[in-house]
Amino acid sequence: MRVTIDGAALEVPDGGTILEAAGLAGAWVPTLCFDERLAPFGACRVCLVGVEGAPNPLPACTTVCRDGMRIDTSDATARRVAGAVVELVLSELASPPAAHTELARVAARLQVPERPRWTGATHPVRHELEHPYLTFRHELCISCGRCVRACDELQGAFALSATGRGFEANVGAGLDTGFLESTCVSCGACADTCPTEAISEHLLLSLADGVMAVPEA
Amino acid sequence: MSAERFDHEVTTTCGYCGVGCRLEAHAAGGRIVSISPALDGPANEGHTCLKGRFAHQFTRSRDRLTSPLIREGDGFRVASWAEAYARIASELTRIKQRYGPDAIAGLASSRATNEDCYAMARLMRAAIGTNNIDNCSRVCHSPTSYAMRRSFGLSGATGSFTDIDHCDVALLIGVNPTQGHPVVGARLKQAALRGCRLITIDPRRIELSDYAALHLAPRPGTNAAVVLGLCHVVARDGLIDSGFIAERTSGYAELETLLDAYSPAAVEEITGIPAADIERAAHLYGEADAASLLWGLGVTEHRYGSEVVQLLGNLALMTGNVGRDGAALLPLRGQNNVQGSSDMGALPDTYTAYRSVADESTAQRFEEAWGVPLSRRPGLRIPEMFDAAIAGELKAMYVFGEDIAQTDPDTAHVQAALENLEFFVCQEIFENETTRYADVILPASSFLEKTGTFINAERRFQVVEPAIDPPGGAKTDFEIITTISRMLGHDMGWATPWDALDEVARLTPHYAGVSRERLGRRGLQWPVSPDGVDSPTLYRTPFETADGLGHFAALPYKAPGDAPDDEFPLVLVTGRVLQHYNAGTMTRRTGNIELVDQDRLEIHPDDAARLWIGDGDTVSVRSRVGRTELRATVTDRIEPGHVFTSFHFPQTRTNLLIGQSSDINTACPEYKVVAVDVRPVSERPAFTPELVVA
Numbered sequence: 001m002r003v004t005i006d007g008a009a010l011e012v013p014d015g016g017t018i019l020e021a022a023g024l025a026g027a028w029v030p031t032l033c034f035d036e037r038l039a040p041f042g043a044c045r046v047c048l049v050g051v052e053g054a055p056n057p058l059p060a061c062t063t064v065c066r067d068g069m070r071i072d073t074s075d076a077t078a079r080r081v082a083g084a085v086v087e088l089v090l091s092e093l094a095s096p097p098a099a100h101t102e103l104a105r106v107a108a109r110l111q112v113p114e115r116p117r118w119t120g121a122t123h124p125v126r127h128e129l130e131h132p133y134l135t136f137r138h139e140l141c142i143s144c145g146r147c148v149r150a151c152d153e154l155q156g157a158f159a160l161s162a163t164g165r166g167f168e169a170n171v172g173a174g175l176d177t178g179f180l181e182s183t184c185v186s187c188g189a190c191a192d193t194c195p196t197e198a199i200s201e202h203l204l205l206s207l208a209d210g211v212m213a214v215p216e217a
Numbered sequence: 218m219s220a221e222r223f224d225h226e227v228t229t230t231c232g233y234c235g236v237g238c239r240l241e242a243h244a245a246g247g248r249i250v251s252i253s254p255a256l257d258g259p260a261n262e263g264h265t266c267l268k269g270r271f272a273h274q275f276t277r278s279r280d281r282l283t284s285p286l287i288r289e290g291d292g293f294r295v296a297s298w299a300e301a302y303a304r305i306a307s308e309l310t311r312i313k314q315r316y317g318p319d320a321i322a323g324l325a326s327s328r329a330t331n332e333d334c335y336a337m338a339r340l341m342r343a344a345i346g347t348n349n350i351d352n353c354s355r356v357c358h359s360p361t362s363y364a365m366r367r368s369f370g371l372s373g374a375t376g377s378f379t380d381i382d383h384c385d386v387a388l389l390i391g392v393n394p395t396q397g398h399p400v401v402g403a404r405l406k407q408a409a410l411r412g413c414r415l416i417t418i419d420p421r422r423i424e425l426s427d428y429a430a431l432h433l434a435p436r437p438g439t440n441a442a443v444v445l446g447l448c449h450v451v452a453r454d455g456l457i458d459s460g461f462i463a464e465r466t467s468g469y470a471e472l473e474t475l476l477d478a479y480s481p482a483a484v485e486e487i488t489g490i491p492a493a494d495i496e497r498a499a500h501l502y503g504e505a506d507a508a509s510l511l512w513g514l515g516v517t518e519h520r521y522g523s524e525v526v527q528l529l530g531n532l533a534l535m536t537g538n539v540g541r542d543g544a545a546l547l548p549l550r551g552q553n554n555v556q557g558s559s560d561m562g563a564l565p566d567t568y569t570a571y572r573s574v575a576d577e578s579t580a581q582r583f584e585e586a587w588g589v590p591l592s593r594r595p596g597l598r599i600p601e602m603f604d605a606a607i608a609g610e611l612k613a614m615y616v617f618g619e620d621i622a623q624t625d626p627d628t629a630h631v632q633a634a635l636e637n638l639e640f641f642v643c644q645e646i647f648e649n650e651t652t653r654y655a656d657v658i659l660p661a662s663s664f665l666e667k668t669g670t671f672i673n674a675e676r677r678f679q680v681v682e683p684a685i686d687p688p689g690g691a692k693t694d695f696e697i698i699t700t701i702s703r704m705l706g707h708d709m710g711w712a713t714p715w716d717a718l719d720e721v722a723r724l725t726p727h728y729a730g731v732s733r734e735r736l737g738r739r740g741l742q743w744p745v746s747p748d749g750v751d752s753p754t755l756y757r758t759p760f761e762t763a764d765g766l767g768h769f770a771a772l773p774y775k776a777p778g779d780a781p782d783d784e785f786p787l788v789l790v791t792g793r794v795l796q797h798y799n800a801g802t803m804t805r806r807t808g809n810i811e812l813v814d815q816d817r818l819e820i821h822p823d824d825a826a827r828l829w830i831g832d833g834d835t836v837s838v839r840s841r842v843g844r845t846e847l848r849a850t851v852t853d854r855i856e857p858g859h860v861f862t863s864f865h866f867p868q869t870r871t872n873l874l875i876g877q878s879s880d881i882n883t884a885c886p887e888y889k890v891v892a893v894d895v896r897p898v899s900e901r902p903a904f905t906p907e908l909v910v911a
Contacts (some may be wrong), residue, residue, distance in 0.1 A: 036256065036263075037256070037262070037263045037264070070310060100221070127280060132271075132808030132809070132811040132812060133267070133270075133271040133808055153407065154263070154264045154407075155403045156265070156403050156406035156407055156410065185266070185267065185395075185399070185795060186263070186266075186267035186271065186796075186812065187265065187266050187267055187270065187399065187403070188265065188267065188270040188271060189264060192253050192254065192270075200272070201251055202252050203251060204222075204250065204251050207222060207245060207250050208222075
């Protein structure tokens, strides 16, 4: 199967997605809810690309290539929508995500303004720090679902689930009772995939704070 | 993760279980800050468990040994490396001259690199002049190695972990992957969720049993009868692959005759498994297009463990389930380098790749390479070393990376052996139960501080790179062993572990194409041909036996070495838990201790009620050789009549309950069948076995 990405023709395997084709072509497509280890989810609407003949931009992670498809990864409408989506996500956070996080890097590359145009309510601060390794700062959760899917699809512990609706949407371990009171097996797949460090590790937070306290053994 | 937050990042291979996860280690200020999974790790595919990912703080624990220690009276004093080396060289030389080289023995470690193990084997063989070299795979998977060589030819898994993704049925016997091999456990669970049918065979209802098509709970020690029963039904109901048997195997007729005696009804009598379940399991396995077998220490650590592995080989050969995608035999190795430590010839009877020390051409090849005459007489295996020490024939031991006084069976026997040695060297990262008996303790390195290779359970050589330096005055095992060898007059001539690996490749046809450059990020699965082509699946073409055929083994069921009686009415099975790793020297010094801080005795509610034991009560567990106390967990995941505990805590010293019974072919201890008496004692332990003084 042959597609054209940003003007260059490319052979792609049957069933491949636009995102995979873009990867083969070396073209950058921003993503937030995507993780190569997990099944495509198509929730964040950041990986939009222009496809010739399609009335609107299409999500690259869940759209399967068709023979002869002509794809524009930097389509102006797609990029404008993606930037706005990221800006909206950022506008709900009480503080900007750390510069090394995937969310911050995507925002920077999409040139999303540091101060979102929209102000208003931000997610309330709630920290769970009881686990010996894992930390959960709920206010940084953007409901991308990566941690929930990593827990299900990589580990199979089914310890995390989506909680709340609308602006209250978040993720909880167990019955939102924390990792220690859940079926969590501490594999850390959630922390590894989290694009905002909502779920992270004590030592990484200590490093960010400039305190490298290694717990006494 | 971005680079700026860390000052050193490497991709290395996990030093916990035998899955062989590839890890990205991130260090700052000389410490590990975080470990994340390598997305391109062939065994882990971007995943890890809590041991590989989080349990790294032990590397900077205050308990780390950071300078050599020499015995002085009842304690130890700090010594310089020069003094420690001089003491070791002079004592080993003295003992060798006075009693001969066979009065000295060395133990390599399945936690150490191939290069460390190969160096230790060469030290014993070339510098000392004895074949008294063994490693801790003796007490875990030596029966697997023995049996696989007899049935198929090579001592290793026949396939790869990717076969889990391609099989219709996976039969798990005596293995609890979600606890012991968590990343493979997760992979099996995902396979089950996609429709792969699991059969679990274990005295306990393990986590994967909840996802299985069928769970069989045999009486401990009756695995042979279970497998013979499965083979009986497969043969009786025509589920065999006659073409495969005719073309590629030998010895089927004899097995067929033996199988007559193992009808499901007869097997139910022996194992306690309902006959109908035996029939169903046999049909599930026999009717699958591609079925894989996975096993662990629940199969091997028995009096007839090696025979059960051969019987599992029968099952695969009868149905043609070997040498194809999805049809693999996958022994799950306990430690990171159980495969490699034996592959490297750290065994009393073989050089690298299991070539006999008695084989003249092999011995000559090594004599030529090492420039010294080598003994053709096999050395002592670990249990025989202890016996020889007690008998006064073995005078000195050099042990690294192995806490034999906690992990080997019959603790009192081990202690007596160590006390009877004239000279004992321990090379360790922490003081432990074993170092208490040492004359010299050398501070060594963890896997995060060393260079070399490990071989995982799918025969994959993988690169190990240091993320941090050894703390204080500690040195790498490789440097220590090669220095001692030089001081004993045998210069191995290697500047780095890569030189040792090159030598292994040069002297071992099966590893001929292995080199650091070729291993790269994904490693290579042996055999590796000189041009670097590796072998993810073995036996697509002839088997590696002398006649090229797969060998059936007609071995009847025999009762285990121990059995419950009036005085010891329950059967104890031991194993690992997810949060801890074997002797616990590493994981107990990490945050994992907050998750699990003690060994618990699992007991069925019926037994608990009869014995007046409540959940959390402290109980006494007494066997024919020892007694300990620990707290009970009442659970119906275990069958009535059986109890289970782990062996991670020196406070419990589970292994003092284990007797001398061992595998008839390999001397692997029978950890899995111990008759015990369990009774409640009081709310608090009345007795705690002697502990290491911190």
